[in-house]
Amino acid sequence: MVKLLRRWLLTSIPLVLLVSVLTFVLAALVPGDAARAILGFNATEETYQNLRSTMGLDDPLPVRFWDWFTAALRGDLGTSITNGDTVSHQIAVRIGPTIALTVGAIVIATVVGVGLGLLSSWRGGWLGKVVDVVSLLAMAVPAYWFGLLLVWVLAIALPIFPATGYVSPGDDFVMWFQGLVLPWLTLGITASAPIAKQTRDGVLTELNKDYVTVLRSRGVPERTIVFKHVLRNAATPVVSILGLMFIGLLSGTVLVEALFVIPGVGGWAVEATQAHDIPAIQGIAVLLTLLVVAVNLVIEVLYGLLNPKVRT
């Protein structure tokens, strides 16, 4: 485990650094700048140039990066130019909703995906075919459209859940939960399809292996075979998919955040990019990179738990 952590740290630090450099350069290459974004069209050239100068946009790129980097090392990620809030505070308030949204969606995707996959492969027959078709459909349906449909049915036609909004769990846990049900379902159901497919294929493969035959010949109950042996062996690729999916969801929640008006990182990232809000973009990039490496660590640990052979 120590070795794993050391390796993780050794890869994470240069990765964060590299991502921050690349993000800074790419953000600077995008046409337009923050000063015009702030001032709008009618500002005089003089006002515009003054603001550029005040914001340090006239400085060479390496100087700007160095200023940001040294401040970041001191824990100062700067102030967002789009809303005047500190990047650290924005991260603090926005990371919670995004994590809640993503983790809940992954839980639903896992339960639904593994459940359906297992059911279809184990029971087979027409159920398997149905799961295949549903999986394909779920993969094909855009999350945004599915979310709209859910809102229409479960918030407008049958007003069971709120159509939009996010309440902090500290303020009202029940409303927090209610507000996240539709976003969770939106992301979770659409994300469950590849998990169902992978589970089904994995379980079918395992069920045809010799050790299953041996176990059956020994009279081990089918339920035990499936849950204790087959599922565990079929889980490794599923965990890989879950890891990738989690990372994908972290950065891919933009549309769902917009649809359900959740103040998460995704919408902020889009806004910051459009406004050339480099302090915010940098903060988001570093945050997401750290989350990605953290997720990778968790996945590696899970691999180890599932398969002793990969424990090194």
Place this chain on the structure above:
Amino acid sequence: MKPVIDAAPHGQGGASFSDDALSDDALSHGAQCHGAQSHGARSDRSHRSHNAIAPHRVSSRRRARLATAALATVALVVAGCGGSRNARSSTAENNAAGAGAGAGAAPAGGSAAGSAAAGSSGAAGGTQAASMGITGTPVPGDTLTVGAQAPATSVNPATVDTAFVQYTYTAYDSLTFRDSDGKITPMLAESWKYTDDKNTGFELKLRKGLTFSNGEKLDAAAVKGSLEYAKGAGGGNGVLLSSVTSITTPDPQTVQLKLSTPNPMLPEILSQSYGIGQIIAPEAVKNPKLLTVQSTSYGIGPYILDPKNTVAGDHYSYNANPDYYAKDARQHYKKIVIKVIKEPAAAINALTTKQIDVLPGDPSQLPQATKSKMQIVALPFVWVGFNLLDRDGMVSKPLGNVKVRRAMNFAVDRDTITKALLGEYGTPTSTITVPGGGGWSQQAADYYSYNVDKAKQLLSEAGYPTGFDLTCAVVPFAGQDTAGKAIAGQLKNIGINVTFKTLSDAQSYVTAMNDKKTPCAVVGYGAQPMWLMGQGLFLPTATVFNGFKTNAPDLVKLYNQAAAASGQERTTLNQQMQMYLVENAWFLPAVFSPVFYFAQPDIGGLKVSASAPTASLLDLYNTK
């Protein structure tokens, strides 16, 4: 102006104009309709969801809606000024009955506009078109939740963009107040007047006994400090005070401004609509870092910003100010929350499920708003068309010929374009001033009728019988590109081939209009009082939209005369200016795009008018 590429639709940013002395410029709003923040956000709107079709729409709307939603964003975003013709106001029931219920909803080209332009005292005259929801007896409300399509670029009144002033006027009273009729009324100042006959001296008398939320007293010195700070704070509207050479305070209740050049619009500029007239407490003027979302507000307003319950970019909470001096007039709730909902489908869902009370919206939301029996208030707002920049023919020789520019104006079938782009909610126009706005005249409005033969004849006379090639800058946001293509399609009929130079961001667009290489640009510009449009659009010193710096001495002379004039004389001069622009075809306007407001059926006080095209949150109240 708020360019179409700007994302921030909403706009409590309007300003209007019509105090008694200045009544001829009845229209206004959004003098500085800028604020290009997050222009990309607009592009999101091109993929917004379109839920259904408005039951009362014309048949061409399906094709139109894609463009419409975006184009209307223009209207919302562009802090332009409202118009009045075809004013609509209705509840869903009214829509079903096929009747506009707005008080004063005027027929197309109606007399309201004409009379306003002829010098009736603007909104104060009560003859202009308006669009309004229900009225009733205000009942104290708990929380008013208002949707906004973009977050505030700043909560500092001195630097806030015109389109975002709702985020500041809620907590900072201004010297004057523009009411929903567009009339300029007392706020922190109880009276004001020009002290000379050239609009270069101005005096305000302040209310007595007011204190800022931090306990400091309001006096002339505080106002002087706030205005001087706003002038140099680096906000886009600071330029509106650039001609102020000195501010003196002969006594604690009197503030006097001296100007280097005439400014007939100070009562308007010092209203809530431009931010700079909202007065900031001396403590925060000395330390502007206090003017962020991490701190409370430092004004004298009906509400006080609550930083603990505010998440920048997501929602902004304001609590009622217990010491406010005019609670009955402007404090109808214990709390106001401005909730940012960028996605139009989410916004209308939030409204119809009563999560929000009021929403500045766009046509894509109309069907659901109608079906849900929401109040619907709308007025034409932003002109969209070509800005024929190269009027001296520096890079496009044909464009230097006035006959060519006139031919282009005759060649465009504005009715068809309007119907295609905005259905019944658009208003065709060949002038840049909305009916009811200063400078509007029937003569100018009728100057260009659709006449391809005449257009061809003019082109032949100019020496271009087979047409020519023209390059136009365009930004693909908020439907400008679609509108541009529609106009270009019509110009092709007379042999003019328009090639678009598509730019992806605000700064590139500004650069293209000013590098004297691109002779034409597609624009969306909120109609304003002529004095402001001069500064933004057509004076040689115009900051952005007169990129080739065309200098027409006759026009400048008219402008200067109008700036120093008042009453009917200024109305006439404004009309002459507008006529000059039309006759010389400086622009090729095609359509006025509307701004929409949707509200719960029991919210009272929602109203927009030609003189006040953006609704004020402070006017709203519960009726039950």
